[in-house]
Amino acid sequence: MEIFLDTANIEEIKKGASLGIISGVTTNPSLIAREGRDLKEVVMEIAGLIDGPISAEVISLEYEGMVKEAEELSKLHPNITIKIPMTWDGVRAVKTLSQKGIKTNVTLVFSANQALLAALAGATFVSPFVGRLDDTGHDGVYLIEEIKAIYENYNFKTKIIAASIRHPLHVTQVAKAGADIATVPFKVLTQMFAHPQTKEGIEKFLADWQAMKR
Numbered sequence: 001m002e003i004f005l006d007t008a009n010i011e012e013i014k015k016g017a018s019l020g021i022i023s024g025v026t027t028n029p030s031l032i033a034r035e036g037r038d039l040k041e042v043v044m045e046i047a048g049l050i051d052g053p054i055s056a057e058v059i060s061l062e063y064e065g066m067v068k069e070a071e072e073l074s075k076l077h078p079n080i081t082i083k084i085p086m087t088w089d090g091v092r093a094v095k096t097l098s099q100k101g102i103k104t105n106v107t108l109v110f111s112a113n114q115a116l117l118a119a120l121a122g123a124t125f126v127s128p129f130v131g132r133l134d135d136t137g138h139d140g141v142y143l144i145e146e147i148k149a150i151y152e153n154y155n156f157k158t159k160i161i162a163a164s165i166r167h168p169l170h171v172t173q174v175a176k177a178g179a180d181i182a183t184v185p186f187k188v189l190t191q192m193f194a195h196p197q198t199k200e201g202i203e204k205f206l207a208d209w210q211a212m213k214r
Helices: 010-017 029-036 039-047 063-074 086-100 112-120 130-135 140-154 168-177 186-193 196-213
Strands: 002-005 024-025 054-057 080-085 105-109 125-128 159-162 180-182
Touching: 002 010, 002 186, 010 024, 010 039, 010 159, 010 186, 024 180, 029 039, 054 105, 063 080, 063 086, 086 105, 086 112, 105 112, 105 159, 112 125, 112 140, 112 186, 125 140, 130 140, 130 168, 140 159, 140 168, 168 180, 168 186, 180 186
Parallel strands: 002 024, 002 180, 024 054, 054 080, 080 105, 105 125, 125 159, 159 180
Antiparallel strands: none
């Protein structure tokens, strides 16, 4: 499984990139707005830091606008993946863009049927929102399992990005469920490193070493 960063903050991406284990970045209008910067500028800066898929989302809700925006964004860099919402017009746009060779990431997916439609349209990626489903009393991880089973049944090439990851346990759960990718906030990435016994072990090793030198 691969790890993407779900952020538009350049400093966070720089830190993540320094690890050498981050395979891509996902952004959305909310994340871009939080940075107060131009989408195209941010995407191009990210492309200079991460050699992998970079999701940039369209704002249009109608088919024609989505396709136009997607064509413009895709010209910025070969790694750009166009994020398209799971709607009627969105699926139409994904089908058109896939025929043009433009990579897509269908977002705001909350059911197996939606993921099936995205795959039939030729989506490169599909993004089920695990945490948001959990918030409403549903099982977001089980949705990953459902989508994985359907995709394997019919040999769909669409990759599953587990999105709306809230904590490190989500990462473990979606990895076991068969997600191809987990896109995580920087905070969750840092939490994945932490375990109290790791810290205790390091402190004991250092204490023993110092005691030996006395």
